[in-house]
Amino acid sequence: MFRAGLKASLRAYSASAKKFVVKQPQKANKWLLWATFSTSFGLGWLVTQHMTFADVLAKYMYDNVPENDVGLLKYRAQLQSRLEHLNVVKQLKQAGYTEVFSERQKNNTLIDRTLRVPGGISIAPRFFHNPQTRETVGIYHLGMKLTGYPFLVHGGVLATVMEDLMRESVTFAKGVSSEKTRDLTLNYKFPTFANQFVVVRVTKVEENGKTVKLYAELMDQSGDRTLVKGTGRFKT
Template identity: 35%
Template structure:
């Protein structure tokens, strides 16, 4: 390098590094950039833009800190939420109101009063149902009397209270396509976060829906719900499921690689009563025959 440029660059570095380049001649800048000469005093932080205002505001931060501490110890919001969702005093007309609201849903009206060509059949409860109810023969309709239908379950006993699943879900099944639609009301007691139904409750509803639709499917031989075991369950939560509304669970069969007379693959979509997609799910179910074995074993008991 030319000694003239070397001395000039050295003097510029001593005077302030890169900041001194602003006042140097234009002919010196290309040489300095080409060889990338820096001195020990030239800091990369000198090139950062300077902030005129501080990013931290003590006044605003102090106000929010005091407000957060007050709400944490006072629990005013939680008290209001508890009063709003209190179901201790049951309104005797609440089940009637919910039944009326459910029967006036557009999807209920569409399936309950479907066209003559649509093979939709309405079922009244989760339990005590079998495919005999769906038979179009003239034989007398029969229902199962096994012990599995008599024992209290999570959804027919524990959750069947104000704030839970107060009214019996309405279930529609299509005889020809094996599609199913369940309409279920979820209350505030089923929430994890305030006003949002717990993900475990959604999984329970899907688990019961899958097993019920498998037992009603014309492809499967067993019509007992507890014969079926959910081998694999995949749930994708698309949007929060808010409480105190009706959830619409639409289920249909999906072709699976492992499907045979003992396995079936089903998929479900959970929608709000306004039609918004909340959850998508898929399950592989296995007909274990455990309920059938228990029923046969109990029928041979001498007492």
Template identity: 35%
Template sequence: MDALRTRCAALAACSPFSAPARRLISTPRPFLKAQATKPYSQSTAALQARPSFLRRTINFVAIGVAFTSLGFAMTAAPALPALNGILTPATDAETLTMFTPEDQEEIQVEEYIANHWLTKEMRTRADYSESRPHLKIPETFRVNNLTAGTLRGPGKVVVPPFAWVEAGGKSIVSISYLGSGLCGHPKIVHGGFLATMLDEGLARCCLGALPHGVAMTANLNINYKAPTPAGTYVVLRGTTTKVEGRKAWVEGRIETLVAEGETPVVLAEATGLFISPRQAAMMANVMPVE
């Protein structure tokens, strides 16, 4: 019996199902726990790292707004100088430095006007402000302006006219050169151009006497006194004769520019009524005052 027991014990010790064997092939509990929790930990980290739907939506909208703003800025960029020119037009003093004659005709005309006795005299009058009013119009808009763009250039209005306006819109003196490209008949300046000069010049004369510096032509009467030869230097003179509220009456003339002591030839005379519109305050903010 003892021998049988001894043999059974020996077989049990050699059996693969014995306790020591089970301990040798069993997996440690900490390792199983780590294996089981690792996939869960990676999944949780991935979910936490992924932006929420709200955050992704905000980012998408922000990018869209940024690119839209950039596109608008690129589209509007060419218009910004013109807008700035309207809101902050050049001063009288600035306009005197904005034109540089280039070709021989421009140089000759510019020098003649600058050195003429009338120009020198007007520059000594402290009660007058000198300017080149057409240069107050932004450059991008001059191409659509008759006297500042369409009719400005070689053979026409060769250089931007000079103007001296008395304080308070009392009077004006302006000097221009009229080339051969302004003719209605051969070698004779078109009467319609003289009418345009008088219309603009007399309105400019009374700007300082009207509210907000805006004048609209209500009436203009012109009498032509003599033909105006092409290639002539002319002087426009205007005087504000009466002001009543938003209305101003102005009279003036265009005459030849002559040497000191000589009598000029009157080419055209005009009278006009100019009104500052009720919307003048708004117009003054969006239109350059010439």
């Protein structure tokens, strides 16, 4: 009897011991590793898609260097080359647009001076105008220092760029040297990633005496996705 009782106790102990050993901690650790890997991979991919090594230098190392610094000159030359090879630039030239220039330094201190820093709007925007359709297109490079949330351009910067292009369009369409913004209305359609060129295009011009109303949109550098739409009224 004693031996039978001992065997029964051992069987019960073995059964309880097997039930006590679980593998949940290992499973949880496995999911934690996968989550960490996926997050790191995603952030790494995002950075490599929108930042080069030169952009990293521009964000952290070019703040206090003189304008004739070799590294800074190379960085801006790289941006100019990237701009020149954008498909949208080739398409504009083929579609009858002509590159136009204006006296911006005297009137536009925000974009042409305050934001003209590495990691900001490092190079001057380029403008193209079609006199037949009265459409104007501007191409701007928005660097990593213009972000609100990580990797995303601040909405105020986008509004500034939209207004800037509309003001340029008024001067080209009306042949005037100055204008005054009356109101600006924007509709943000999609987040805008920093460290890319954006294409701002005036799609329609309406005139009512000395007031000009413009319809415009801001697109990514491919010109395939509309990121912001807006209207603005200006007095000439």
